[in-house]
Amino acid sequence: MSDEKSSKEDSINIRIGQKVKAEREKRGWSLTDLADNSGVSRAMIHKIERGESSPTATLLARLAGSFDMSMSQLIALSEVQTGTLIRQAQQPVWQDPETGYIRRHVSPGQIPVDLVSVDLPAGVSVPMPAISYLSRRQLIWVLEGTLSFQEGDHTFEMQQGDCLELGDPSDCIFSNTTTQLCRYAVVVLKNA
Helix, strand or coil, X not given: CHHHHHHXXXXXXXXXXXXXXXXXXHCCCCHXXXXXXXXXXXXXXXXXXXXXXXXXXXXXXXXXXXXXXXXXXXXXXXXXXXXXXXXXXHCCEEECCCCCCEEEECCXXXXXXXXXXXXXXXXXXXXXXXXXXXXXXEEEEEEXXXXXXXXXXXXXXXXXXXXXXXXXXXCEEEECCCCCCEEEEEXXXXXX
């Protein structure tokens, strides 16, 4: 089973790398251009594009933000999705190799809203750069457990059922300081 999971993770990392390269080339950007726009090194981008490295959540957020996309959009575009119903087994799932953070893209279709489910393991913090919040509004809704969310200079201690609208783009940190899993939904409204 672990070989099957590892193969599936390798496969999605290869597809994400291919999508990063396609988005970069679609814009006529060199590796240096993407590195300058995202703050990710040329060497790391090259490894990601070739499927030789599993990108972390922070790196994916930086790359997606430089393309004016959310991280969930970039991951979802790496999966083949057709129709208006996406069953749970078909939803793109990505796991951060560094933290074990699991991100599931739930929403189907091309509507201007992304719905993402996130499992944040106990004792884990995931920083997200401000670039991942440009040109979009977001809500965070805690479904299970407790989330400590830092947005710029403000920290919000969120319990199950709490929902927060994010403010102007700033660096953020999602933290689970408990010993239990935290599950939350992120709703992203893309500006036209």
